[in-house]
Amino acid sequence: MDALARSETRRRVRASAGVTYLNEIVAASQDSMLHRWDNRARNRVRVYVTPATVANFQPAFVDAIRDAFAEWGGTGVPVRFDIGSDSTNAEVTFRWRIQFRDRAHRPDRPGMGPGRAHSPGHGHHRDFRSQGAPARRRRRAAVALHEIGHVIGLDHSPDSTDLMYAKGTIRRLSERDVRTAVLLYQLTPGSLR
Numbered sequence: 001m002d003a004l005a006r007s008e009t010r011r012r013v014r015a016s017a018g019v020t021y022l023n024e025i026v027a028a029s030q031d032s033m034l035h036r037w038d039n040r041a042r043n044r045v046r047v048y049v050t051p052a053t054v055a056n057f058q059p060a061f062v063d064a065i066r067d068a069f070a071e072w073g074g075t076g077v078p079v080r081f082d083i084g085s086d087s088t089n090a091e092v093t094f095r096w097r098i099q100f101r102d103r104a105h106r107p108d109r110p111g112m113g114p115g116r117a118h119s120p121g122h123g124h125h126r127d128f129r130s131q132g133a134p135a136r137r138r139r140r141a142a143v144a145l146h147e148i149g150h151v152i153g154l155d156h157s158p159d160s161t162d163l164m165y166a167k168g169t170i171r172r173l174s175e176r177d178v179r180t181a182v183l184l185y186q187l188t189p190g191s192l193r
Contacts, residue, residue, distance in 0.1 A: 009034070009187050020180040021157040021164075026192055028155065034189045036153035037079045044082040045151075048090035057096060061140060065094055068144035072152060075178045078185050079152055092151055142171040149177065153184055 017023045026032055037045055047069070049062055069081050087093065142163065149164045154177070156166040162174045 005188060006190075006192055010192050012183070012187060013192070016179070016183055019176065020183050021159060021162065021176055022180050022183055024158050025155045025180075032192045034153075034184060034187055034192065036184050036189050038189060041078040041080055044080045045092060046085035046090050047081050047083045047092045047094070048085045048087045049083065049094045050087070050096060052096065060137065061096070064137070064140035064144040065148075067141060068148045071145060071173065072148050072181075075173065075181060077152055077181045138171050145173060149181070152181055154181055 013023050013026060026034070049065055052059075066083055069083060073080065081092075085091075146163055146168075154164050157164040157176065157180070159165060159176065160168055161170060161176075162168065163170045163172060163177050164180075
């Protein structure tokens with residue numbers, strides 16, 4: 001029965017090519033797994049946003065994170081977040097950094113920038129840095145949307161017109177971003193092998 005279910009999931013992922021990038025995400029993964037939060041529409045994922053601890057911090061950074069969670073929440077992805085959690089019971093933590101150790105990972109971006117990703121359900125730490133002049137409002141929103149895309153289970157898109165493209169300049173969720181996330185949550189998580 002498991003083999004039949006995995007076969008159907010593979011068929012649906014392949015059939016979505018062009019309208020989603022889930023096929024590319026699975027192909028690029030080392031484990032051929034669909035990673036996502038399970039049953040979290042009612043039991044919200046607990047999110048902790050650390051208090052301001054770095055130079056150039058602005059309360060608008062936190063607003064960008066809250067707005068991005070709300071935007072993803074309006075897409076139909078069945079995951080809800082409790083952003084008021086404390087640090088002791090948080091499943092996702094947003095932290096502020098002055099700069100990143102691995103500058104080759106991301107080009108220098110003033111204000112907020114992304115950190116490292118972890119698979120949904122396995123503890124997340126999203127790092128945002130504050131260095132130089134703070135990023136503009138639309139850029140902060142785009143970075144927050146992109147990083148929350150990782151939190152819900154998306155990896156990078158191969159298409160530069162998607163917000164989830166690794167080095168993109170897109171400021172809004174694309175239809176493919178939304179369709180990919182929605183399809184991810186319609187499928188059974190786990191291995192496709």
